[in-house]
Amino acid sequence: MISLLCITIISLTLAGSTYCQSASPSSLTVKTELGGNATLPCRLGSIEDLFFGKVTWTKVAKDESENEDVLVDMGLHKRTYGNFENRASLVDLDVGDASLVLTEVSMEDMGRYRCEIIDGMDDIVQEVILEVENGLTEGVVFPYFPHHGRYNMNFDDAVQTCASQDAAVASYDQLLEAWKDGLDWCNAGWLSDGTVQYPITKPRHPCGGANSSPGLRSYGRRNKQMSRFDVFCYASKLKGHFYWLVQPDRLSYDEAVQACRDDNAEIAKVGHIYAAWKLEAYDRCDAGWLADGSVRYPISRPRKNCSPTEAAVRFVGFPDKKVKSYGVYCFRADQ
Structure with missing residues (x-):
């Protein structure tokens, strides 16, 4: 068996994952966020190599009798197993890349994975540790x-x-x-x-x-x-600025959209208002239009006439878009 040899420390970002590699093959570590995707590296010796064999990915337990099958690829026959069904795939065997892509990563996915490539000439074994951070x-x-x-x-x-x-x-x-x-x-x-x-x-x-x-x-x-x-x-955490757009008059939905555009921004989305409220403690007791046609306002400090019992994003509803009863929340993305 031929193992992949690591020479130097490398840090890369690949398909939403970060991995660090040292002189020991067993120390290869991939880090990703909860709910994100991860790519666990495994390659043939050369991108010119033709592949006519079998790739197996396994999640390795302390007791190897409890190992979990993840994926098997034998060219025309491909299969994923158990909790990995419909979440696991290979990058591209045609160019010698047997790296494993996992989507919708959970905390249960953390652990050691083993890639085995058997192509009739050179067999390769690579182990990768997946770490999942609570997003x-x-x-x-x-x-x-x-x-x-x-x-x-x-x-x-x-x-x-x-x-x-x-x-x-x-x-x-x-x-x-x-x-x-x-x-x-x-x-x-x-x-x-x-x-x-x-x-x-x-x-x-x-x-x-x-x-x-x-x-x-x-x-x-x-x-x-x-x-x-x-x-x-x-x-996720905002990559931009969420704000209430000060206007002299209340706006219809179309006027709200245009007002944000005139301020070199876009009308905010529901994800924006929740991220600003939860992660930035944004607080404003003014109901405003959002991109989906809903009207909401974020309260991080409960108080009378706003949200007296709890911190929350308050939902007013989906009013007639022609009414001029509300302001607007805008979002300007980082440049």
């Missing part, structure tokens, strides 16, 4: 439903909807951490693993029963095309 320190989970009402999105709709609000569908781990931080929501929403769940901190009759325990209520995995639910989105 909630740099983001916020929020529940979302569109203007046409609750329980109207299949999984693909949910993915597109979160993306349209500068966010991504939240992972189970992200929702769990948000629940620990106090998120309580009695409407079920999609998560990135295809399950449908909702977080309850204060058990009550309409939300799983008054005598039930606090926690995440799960509907399990649902048909991604046929089932309809809300969604939990995850917004």
Whole structure:
């Protein structure tokens, strides 16, 4: 067996991952954020090499009898296993790159992985350690439903909807951490693993029963095309400036969009207002238009006539876009 030899310390960013390599093959480490993607490097000896063999990726346990199969690729036959199904793939064997790409990374994905390449000539074994950082320190989970009402999105709709609000569908781990931080929501929403769940901190009759325990209520995995639910989105730390645009008059939706453009910005998205509220303690008791046609305002200091009992992003609704009853929140991205 021929192992990949490491000569110097290297730091690279690859497909959302950072990896560091030292003189020992076993010390190769990839770091990524919770809910993100990770690329675990593994290559043939030369990009000119032709591949006619087998690639196996395994998650290695302390007791090797408990190892988990991740992926097997034998050219025409490819398979992923267990929790890695539909989340694992290879970069490009045609150019000698057997690196493993994992999407929607969870805390359970942390650990040691082994790549084995058998091509009939030179066999290669490479081990990589995956470390997952809790992205909630740099983001916020929020529940979302569109203007046409609750329980109207299949999984693909949910993915597109979160993306349209500068966010991504939240992972189970992200929702769990948000629940620990106090998120309580009695409407079920999609998560990135295809399950449908909702977080309850204060058990009550309409939300799983008054005598039930606090926690995440799960509907399990649902048909991604046929089932309809809300969604939990995850917004990362802002890369720009979220602000209330001071205007002499209240605006219609179209006027709000134009006012932000005139200020060299864009009308803010729901992901922006949640990130500003949670991560920057943004607080303003003025209801303003957002890009999805909703009207909301962020309160980090509860007080009378604003949000008397809790810090929250308050939701006014999806009013008629022609009414001139609200201001606007804008967002200017970093240059």
